[in-house]
Every structure is written in C-alpha cells, then in structure tokens.
Amino acid sequence: MKIGIFLGNLGNPAIYYPKLATITGGVAASIFLCQLLQWQSQNSNSGEWVKTNSSEIEKATGLNHEEQELARRLLKVRSLLKEKLTNPNTDTLELWADIDVFEEKLNNIWTPNPPDIITPISCENNNHPVELFRETSPPNHVVKTDKYFGQPRQQIAVAVTPNYRFSGPWNSQEQLHNFQRALEAYAQERNLGFGNPSGWAFKIIDSMTKGLTSTFWDEFIAGIPLGESQKVKRDWEIEPEVPYPAFEEERIQYYVHKGEPLEAAVSKARADLRNPVLGKDLWEGFLRKCDRIADDALKAKNQGVDTPYLPSSFNEKPQITKDSVMRKLGAIAPQFALNQSTSEIVPEPPNLELKEPPTATEIPSISSLQKAYKTPLGRSIVEKQIAANPDWGYEIVDGEIVESIPF
Numbered sequence: 001m002k003i004g005i006f007l008g009n010l011g012n013p014a015i016y017y018p019k020l021a022t023i024t025g026g027v028a029a030s031i032f033l034c035q036l037l038q039w040q041s042q043n044s045n046s047g048e049w050v051k052t053n054s055s056e057i058e059k060a061t062g063l064n065h066e067e068q069e070l071a072r073r074l075l076k077v078r079s080l081l082k083e084k085l086t087n088p089n090t091d092t093l094e095l096w097a098d099i100d101v102f103e104e105k106l107n108n109i110w111t112p113n114p115p116d117i118i119t120p121i122s123c124e125n126n127n128h129p130v131e132l133f134r135e136t137s138p139p140n141h142v143v144k145t146d147k148y149f150g151q152p153r154q155q156i157a158v159a160v161t162p163n164y165r166f167s168g169p170w171n172s173q174e175q176l177h178n179f180q181r182a183l184e185a186y187a188q189e190r191n192l193g194f195g196n197p198s199g200w201a202f203k204i205i206d207s208m209t210k211g212l213t214s215t216f217w218d219e220f221i222a223g224i225p226l227g228e229s230q231k232v233k234r235d236w237e238i239e240p241e242v243p244y245p246a247f248e249e250e251r252i253q254y255y256v257h258k259g260e261p262l263e264a265a266v267s268k269a270r271a272d273l274r275n276p277v278l279g280k281d282l283w284e285g286f287l288r289k290c291d292r293i294a295d296d297a298l299k300a301k302n303q304g305v306d307t308p309y310l311p312s313s314f315n316e317k318p319q320i321t322k323d324s325v326m327r328k329l330g331a332i333a334p335q336f337a338l339n340q341s342t343s344e345i346v347p348e349p350p351n352l353e354l355k356e357p358p359t360a361t362e363i364p365s366i367s368s369l370q371k372a373y374k375t376p377l378g379r380s381i382v383e384k385q386i387a388a389n390p391d392w393g394y395e396i397v398d399g400e401i402v403e404s405i406p407f
Helices: 003-010 018-024 027-042 054-061 065-077 099-110 173-190 197-209 215-222 245-257 262-274 276-302 322-332 366-373 376-388
Strands: 050-053 081-083 092-097 131-134 142-145 237-239 394-397 400-403
Touching: 018 027, 018 065, 018 099, 027 050, 027 054, 027 065, 027 092, 027 099, 050 054, 054 065, 065 081, 173 197, 173 215, 245 262, 245 276, 245 376, 262 276, 366 376, 366 394, 366 400, 376 394
Parallel strands: none
Antiparallel strands: 050 092, 081 092, 131 142, 394 400
C-alpha cells in the first residue's frame, strides 16, 4: 500500500503544540483544548457553546473516556474550560473554552516576569487557583491574593501608636481619671450602665476622643452635678422629676381603686408621670378636674360652708422616708427593722401585756361610720368592722348603718 493511501485512510491529523502542556497540565488536556477551540471557531456565533459527546471527542482526538475525564478536570482547575449542567441520562456535553484566560496564560509564558511578581504557583484549593504577589510596601512581604476577587486582601494588623492614650479636652490624666469616676458614680445612681457603669463611662469618653461634644464634660468643668443641666422641668413638676404631690396622689388613688396593691399603684403612677406624652394628657385632665372642684368649693363658701369639700389627694400627708419607717419598726419590733442584719441573732420579742377589750366609750358612732361608708374604700372597711364586732350593735340595711334590734 502506498504511504499516501495509508495516511488518507487514517483521517485528518489533530494538531498538538507541546508548549501548551505547561499551561493545560498535560498532553491530553492540550489536545482536548485545541480541538474545542477549533470547534468554537467554526460556529457562526462566537458566544455559542459547543454541544458534543464523548464519542465525537474520541473520534476527533483519539482520547478515550478516561483520558477525556482527566483532560476536562485539568482544564477546569486552570479555569480554561467551563461546562454546563446537562441531563445525566444523556451523553451530551456543553463545553466552552475561555479564550481570555488562555491568552492571559500564553502572555505570561512569552512575557518575562515583572520584578514585582513571583512566578505563578497553582494550588488546588476548592478548585480556585490562588497566586502569590509581592507587595510594593513593605518590601520582602508576601500576601495571598485571590485574582478572581480583584483587590488584594488587606493586612489584618493595624499600626498602633506606642503608649496610646486618650486624647481629649482634659489637661491631664488625673483630670480624665476624675471625670471617669464622676461618670461611673452618675451611672450607678441612675442605673444607666445596666450593671456595667465602667462600660457606659468608656463610651462617653471614647466618643469625646472622636471629636464629639459632651454636656457631661461641660458640667464637670463647671462644677455642676452631672446631668443637672440636662433635666427638663415639665408643667406638672415642682422641680425636674418631682411632680406636684396632689397630682401624683391622684394617679396613685386611680390605681388603688382599680384594685392594685399600694406598692404597684405607686410604681405605675410614677411611671405614667415620667412619660412626657401621657403625663401631659393626665395633667390637662387633672387641671380640668381641679377647676371644677374649685368652682364647687366657691359656690359652697358663698352659701355659708366654712370648709368646702376637697378630694383626699389634696390633704397634706407626711413624707414617708426610710428613716421614718425604720423608727416605727424599731419601736414596734426591733428584730424586724430594715437595718437589722439577717446574720445577727434575733432577740426574743418582748412580752406585751394584753389590753383590756374596748369599752363602750370606744365604740364608733353611727354618724362617723356612715360618713366613712360613703367612699368605696371606706365601705369595705366599715363592712368588715361591723361584721367583726357584733357587740357594737350596728348592722347595714339597704346601704344604711342602723342599730340592730335585739329581738
């Protein structure tokens, strides 16, 4: 057989460039890439993917199935090949050779390495090549850079001035220390730090080092107690955060009549009066009520009444303090005083002499009971007292207190 006929029966030869093996990772990968580039150039649309299968690739390149798998894997690791997900039940492949990456790698071979770039090193880490670049500053320092994210990764370490100190309006470290202690004391008194007054004070000082002004510092320099100039005196307050006693008592009685315990009524009333919006509405309603009461009282005085009626909230009440409560508890039962330590031995309670039962002169009159019976709170008290003391000789009939008939 003549050599021409022999070569003709073998078919068209596949082009292979030995230098491409350093880029693609091997001979099989180079043959596979060259054939794919040839098919892409034959498409009318340069952006169209090549649809083929394993049999067509073997017929065109001579690569068997295992060699094709190896070639595709090497090309994908080097970002030279892209594949689309296809139906696993078919043998169809959709492939695309990235010409831009291919040209870039060819240029790196033909162009000498710049002085600031180390020879590229491919490392298989999650199938993403990572290259090492040398920074221009500082010298002799290498940082990792993922070229597919564009910008180099910044150094984590941050330069810090040795012996760093807060810089602010204070003249000395001692003055700063005193200001910090004043802030911590203020936070403890107002419960602003929520268990960490030092952290709250640090935030104030740190904000001042960044150029922000602080009213606390102005008060500290002027010798004014911290927070004093920031208090707002509202219409219903005698002084900041101190409401009129009659107004506060009126709100306390509101919750008491709703069935709240006295401690809860006081807490809720004071919370209401600290709310600027709710407090203003309650104050306006209280003023209207006071105006109506004053009109009724003036009419009563004009009609000859010496002491017109006023609500109980307007009656002056002694101020309850810790000292006054402790004195009363100490006089009644010293072992229950508030300042008594639980670790101390509790003395035996004193022997109290039994008092004689109340005499007839101590029995309240019907008029006094009837007067107290008119109020909601007094009604329940009077009913309990009459039920507990049948010897008084009183009973309640149709909302009236009358003497009980003994027969």
